[in-house]
Amino acid sequence: MRAILFDIDGVLLQNGSAIDGAAATLSWVQRHAIPFRLLTNTTSRNRASICAGLNRHGLQVSETDIITPPVAARQWLQQQQCDRVELLVPEGIRGEFAVSDASPAVDAIVVGDLGAGFTFERLNSAFRLLMDNPQAALVALGMTRYFVGSDGLQLDVGPFIKALEYASGRQAQVMGKPAAAFFRLALDELGVSADQTLMIGDDWLGDVLGAQACGIHGCLVRTGKYRKGDELADADGLAAQYVLDSVADLPALWARLQ
Template sequence: MVKGVLLDLSGVLYEGDRPVPGAAEAVAKLRAAGLPVRFLTNSTRAPRRKLLEKLRKMGFELEDDELFTPAKAACEKLEENGLTAHLLIHPDLAEDFAGYETAETPGAVVVGDAGTHFTYDALNAAYRTLADGARFYALAANRAFCDADGALSMDVGAFVAALEYASGTKAEVLGKPAKAFFHTALDEMGVAPEDAAMVGDDAESDVAGALRAGLGRAVLVKTGKYRDGDEAGTDPAPSHVAADLSAAVDWLLS
């Protein structure tokens, strides 16, 4: 029996600036059934504040601490290890790292989806910091995301791989599919992994990642970045494939 649910944001709750039809009602249905819900995203172009605003404007009800982002996980990691960071991120995300960025001998490099700010000079500056011995933290390592025009665009994963290759330093991924990212949300809910379910549109990071992290169920929805056949290319395979979040919630509650 499912006792708690983790939900991806982009592609599951909304696509671009439009909510997925029925998604807000589906979240409310989970809560009405007495299930705790937490929201996990690998989006790293917008600060946490903006994501919360966006969700609420679309009709989703949530508390601030119900949203888990890779930037928050990174700041906790930096704090835990007493580190400041060289940031290769989108400028809009900078507010989430207030107090952790430094230009003087940073102990870590943090890479997120910088978009058009992934210039050679920016990548080379990160490479040089890694070559000097800094730790390497990737907010995510996704291959692609569903862009505002509905087509797939390159995500941060290719840039993380380039820096790994050049520096010889393996990045520690802090967002999905990192086991700790899922478990932090589950611990906060007080739900054991085997009693939890994840719903996402990314067969690799959301679904297979959740199942590898020990979650009992993971549902792939056919919205957002989903493309025909995605469910056949991952191991472990999704527990279920649903048309959208509404259908996923109906399956989970059944």
């Protein structure tokens, strides 16, 4: 095993604070010169803001250590030569895209986590754009089902993308976890193969099974959005290869895997 991929929320941070032992584990990774990336489906903040938040809690990383769906989406839009783009994303990440809104004629519609901004009017506007522009791509900044907010579980972008897919008959191009292309972007940056890499996440489906489907080793932590029973096999017999109480236990697992 050579490299590690970390989810952020629920693995390193929870409710705005560092999880016990997370800073020490990240420091251990850096001292041992283990290549790593932080993979997050967060689309409400840009990388600079995410990085600053981690640093405030003793998790010393740089912006280049973080891979977000907007970064992957920007690359994809450039490759596909999509110049006319409608952005349904939080204001804080609009600067990650070198495009401006182009309604009503669009090449792509990019949808991120708008939280309470997912009103009927906004969803219906996106639906109409898809129907009026049959060639336009629906680009999803992740397919996470829910996350843990300060007041409990909250819907993430995935359910709203599913609504647009169902209504329009269009399949979304997914830029965050569990899309294989998102994991491959991290592997390419680190210069490692899937079978040399371990993914640590609190989401058994998006983080762990998504990574394992790409050949990456998956480890579920019992923090964040973890719920009792998540470590059990699903209807297809798939389950996390490794389970830890928290990321603080990673060094011991890493030693066993060498």
